[in-house]
Amino acid sequence: MSTRTSPGRPGPHPHGWPRALGAVLAGLLAMGAVAALGLWAAGAGDLPGGAFPRVVTAVMVTAVGGSVDVSGAAGDLIGAEADLTVMPLSVTLTGALVIGRGFLRPLRRRAVAGLPGLAGWAGRIAALWLCALLGLAFAARHTFEVSLGEGLLDDLGDLFGLSPTVGFAADVPLTVLFGLLWLAGVLLLAVLVTRGVPLPGRLSRLGTAVRPAASAVLLLLLACVAAGAVAALVVAATRGHPARTLAVLLLGLPNLVWPALTIGLGATWDGQVDGPFALPMPHLLDEVLRAPDAAALNLGTLAERDGRVWWLPVAAGVLLLAAGWLTAVRSRPRTPARHNAVRLAVALAMAALMVCLAARVFAHGLSVLGIGDLSAGLSGHLFLRPRLWSTVGLAALWGGLAGLLGTPLARWTGRRTGR
Incomplete structure (x- = not known):
């Protein structure tokens, strides 16, 4: 017994979890590759303590609007603080293009993208993206020792037995919040700019x-x-x-x-x-x-x-x-x-x-x-x-x-x- 599919309609489960997982994984891999190559070219491959993978993860967090706190210390005499607010937009743009394409690909095969189906498809991607954000936020943390160099600071370190450390950690709640808002913006923009995805009802007038x-x-x-x-x-x-x-x-x-x-x-x-x-x-x-x-x-x-x-x-x-x-x-x-x-x-x-x-x-x-x-x-x-x-x-x-x-x-x- 064969099953026929009408023109313009996909087969069973066109917006299933495997497709959503593929879209999210493709976006993460693309962002990670761009971030890793960029950091390597910037000289971050020589960071001490095996920090490079963690720094790559931190860059991915900031690329989707997340927050990473930087701090350091070495006993009571030495304190360090840093504040860095910047989005690496090359990584951001790469992730947006790849995830947006993965979101739109099954929708292009439909005659009309109904609201329930569209919301369900976006919800699957959002659920998996939430898991990915949590993983990135908990992985984007590391602490490593920093050399004081030569001269006075080195002598002070030897005298007091100080080992300066620098660490960074992602702010999990803010990363999840802004990461989900970033995804919502990407999916909304993907629907708004793509003519190949027809919209239902009154939304079609808005799209026009x-x-x-x-x-x-x-x-x-x-x-x-x-x-x-x-x-x-x-x-x-x-x-x-x-x-x-x-x-x-x-x-x-x-x-x-x-x-x-x-x-x-x-x-x-x-x-x-x-x-x-x-x-x-x-x-x-x-x-x-x-x-x-x-x-x-x-x-x-x-x-x-x-x-x-x-x-x-x-x-x-x-x-x-x-x-x-x-x-x-x-x-x-x-x-x-x-x-x-x-x-x-x-x-x-x-x-x-x-x-x-x-x-x-x-x-x-x-x-x-x-x-x-x-x-x-x-x-x-x-x-x-x-x-x-x-x-x-x-x-x-x-x-x-x-x-x-x-x-x-x-x-x-x-x-x-x-x-």
Whole structure:
């Protein structure tokens, strides 16, 4: 006896636990591989006490919004403290793309994704992701000894028998909370930007209005990452420092190119570097941030040191015009230009808000008695934060303009191609 399956409908248990487990495991493996390669390129493979696997796990925790506390001590005379707030967005983006693809793959085979089925499928992935978050949070902890080096600190250590230690541990409740919120955002965004997944009932109208602009902005952000990767590879091939460049690519490329996109739109970020931080960053950015007071990062301050920065608004304009054209092409025929403008303005403003929240950096390093550093790579002070509402407002303004210009451009190209 044979079982027939109607067209557009999957076979039995299309959204079962094995598929959900495969999607979650694929995302974890991809994130772990990117984090491990990036940390290895940054020199973390030489960490003492076999800390490397634990550090990889900690990077994965921070990539999904989790929190990792760093601390250290050596008796009563030596204390150490550190605070590090940064999301390695290359790892974040990798996990989002892989898990989103795993979530969408079985949905593409259905004629209509019903709400109960969609919720059940997302619930299976969320349940397994919760188990993975708990495992990551409990594994992301380690304590290892740190050498005091030579000189006064070494003599003090020998005199008092001190062995400085540095440890880190993930905050389990916060990791679970923000990790689940991160997953919810990934799954929601995957449904909103994918045209191949039909939505039921009233949600289909929402998808018709939201998807063209949302997918155009997502492709805009991915295009920025791709362009940044090409530029980084060219720099590595022509100017050396391949390991440093690879570390930037695999750990924090979106942390650089997405703020650069907002700067190209006219936004300003404030930041400062004080101390011998070993965080990988472009020379121009490091040069501007190493100032006695907080420095403003915008087109003017960056162009004072490198005139090529003026290519940023040109590139941003081209990408925005392409996003406006794509929004109009994917919208219903004869959609008014003002509708496309409003939708693209909202989508780009939301993307700018996400970049502002995710790309912020704050680091306060380890110190010993105020007269030395436990680690040259973690000492000092660093921060980078956006001027939030002006950045979001500029994104909305330029998104609306791109939507207005993209609609007639799409109609003109349609007439030229006969479509």
